Amino acid sequence: MTSTHAALSRRVVLQSGLAGGLTLAFQWPLRAAPVNEPQQSADRPNGQFAPNAFIRVDKSGRTTLVMPQAEMGQGVYTAIAMILAEELDADFAQVVIEHGPPSDKLYANPIFGIQVTGNSNSIRSFWDKLRSAGAAARAMLIAAAAAQWQVDAASCSAANGKVSHAASNRTLTYGELADTAGKLPVPDKPKLKDPKDFTLIGKPLKRHDTPDKSDGKTIYGIDAMVPDMKFATLAQCPVLGGKVKHVDDSAAKKVSGVRQVVVLDDLVAVVGDHMWAAWQGLDALKVTWDEGPNAKINSTDIWNELRAASKKDGVVAKSLGDVTMGLTQGERFDADYELPLLAHAVLEPMNCTVRLTPGACEIWTGTQVQSRCQEYAAKAAGIPVDKVTVNNHYLGGGFGRRLEPDMVESAVRIAKKVSSPIKVMWTREEDMRHDVYRPAYRDTISASLSNGKIVAWKYKVSGSSVLARWLPPAFQNGIDGDAVDGAVDMPYDIPNAHVEYVRVEPRVVTTGFWRGVGPNNNVFAIESFMDELARKANMDPVAFRLGMLEGTPRLKAALKLVAEKSGWGSPLPTRVGRGVCAQPSFGSFIATVVEAEVDDVGAVHLRRITCAVDTGIAVNPDTIMAQLQGGLIFGLTAALWGEVTIEKGRVQQSNFNDYRMLRIDETPPIDVHVIKSAEHPGGIGETGATAGPPALRNAIYAATGVPLRRLPIDRAAIAVKKA
């Protein structure tokens, strides 16, 4: 299997698994009437031009672009606006951006079939849809002008929010045309621009969201303020899955500013005049928990079960050639790799503000799943879905944590016991200990080598299926398409290849998507083993990979470029190494070199990172660079320190003192080289997170000769051994 195919085709497993048929050919949302129901019909003045769910132009020319996806720092609002404005020929400096309301009907992600921001697919999945939405609107505005001037539409042109007729030197603004354009039929197949005529796409334009983020004006979910609101914080059982047995709230009620104590079957919450009062009240509560059966479970139990299960045969996810025969040819090597449970640690802790009124519910939060939050709030409030208003916000980090609606559901349940609107805020400790965790994985790989090439490759992925819980229709025939994504989509030319998946659900913890998702694990295992095989073949790791990338030329080009830019092969001091990682992931092709030093006690110092990426058409090249810089740090943070451990059913980590983040003094220079490409745009937000860990692991391998098989990095294993 090669990776020269279109960027989206690698999602075959996921796509075909969805009920109702997942449509990459979009469900066309364009229609003549305003479509942002249910919220926005009353306040829309007549004459506003709203050809589809994404674009509104009022009579003053004010152009509002509605964002179907969530902005969590990845720059997607700016990129989406650029695509819409490009085809619309709007004046980009003047467009207004609005958070999209919950609606699967209008804003379903074409890959998932529901409204969700994840999988690094906002741009690659919405690309054609957004272009068509912009182009249809432009065609209607031009048609309106042509009709007014009684000229051929083909003789008119649009730019910067105006339609012009050069021959007669006449111009009308979009605002002047909005009324008449709104009465025209929406074209079925509007003509898209030739990419050579793009004026916005491909430029490193400034982000729309950052000015307000630089002076404290941006309102995140946690900043929502509602009249008469009280503040609440909560505690769930420290043993995951436990229940409340008894609560003594006498001391809590004496805390100044505490207004109410709410006890539900699985959590307690304290309501106060401000967060500090609520928090002090929570600390003063004496809660006896029914810890349940999980109180006996430790990390060792979870690992033992995963390791035992990984010895079983799995469900076959890919089979090419004859792997059994292939493994007998040449020299055979075997290795196992393990990745730990991880927390998201988004910097904005979980929160949700709720106002319940008879028969209705309004929530304020930051989410990657607007419609799912609406659904969970409705269920918790016991009202129909259309009676729930969701006010989404800029997200103080998502990384997959905000693909879950649990903080919304619990906030609504608490709010039902409180007479005023409440903001429910989790403490950092609660956030860390009641996350949905990146699964622990075990990877079992065998390969045979002959003449510097891999003859056969057998790869078994064992771990939790996030998809089976999160999107059950996508989990089909025992295969989690995400967990084996990078395993199935191997970039290297190997004649005999076999991939299996063993589903193992860990006790105690719930697993969730985490930046980099399945490929995070796959790429770590594959690229670590590739380095070990290169050494067995007595070959340079870059040369070894280049020899097997004929079928994936875009990755081959990226790898060549990163080798050149990183000074690959030039001499380094002792205990300093360079490590490489090459990956096709999320529809992009990325090669990374990490240069790192390992000191005598095994501490790792990052010296330099170089990255080359072919992500197809780079909508905003500066955002591509920023996402890789940040994603690399995200991944390297995990590689260096990330591990969630369980003791007696409790998550042991609690805050940034015991769940370490990389800091600025540990951050090396990071150079990102974006390769010019005319291919369909690829995903980018998660690719750096996936690239960092194997590249670092391989740098340590080069520096010390120690082939680490597990993350986070074991300092003792790479320290200088005392004689």
Place this chain on the structure above:
Amino acid sequence: MTFSINVNGTTHNVDVGDDTPLLWVLRDVLGMTGTKYGCGIAQCGACTVHVDGNPVRSCLLPIAAVGTRAVTTIEGIGATEAGSKVQKAWLDLEVIQCGYCQSGQIMSAAALLARNPRPDDADINAAMAGNICRCGTYVRIREAIKSAAGDGSRRPS
């Protein structure tokens, strides 16, 4: 208890317990939400404000300890020379991603530049290592501080 505090040049009277951290007074009592809660234990720096020009973690600073000293927050830092330079550099170099930590980053950087107009890498590390950015914008933070200091090293774009 009633406390009188000076925030961005304006005096506010607030009625809270004397151990209430300044962070929650700013956010929940005064409604100034630009200052963020991230950890509550002075590990992440998201809550950084200035007290008489010095960077302080407001999540651990009791209101009773503020006294009459001048508190400056992200909402007011643009009125200072260093603060406005930092904010401009942050936008010029497009530092910000999710932005949640950036109030604290900007406050720490403004305090650094106010006392050290030409910081080198070691100065930047020392002043900024207490601010976590989960999006990983550190490379650009470093460049932006240098740009704000006027060393002409702006990244070409």
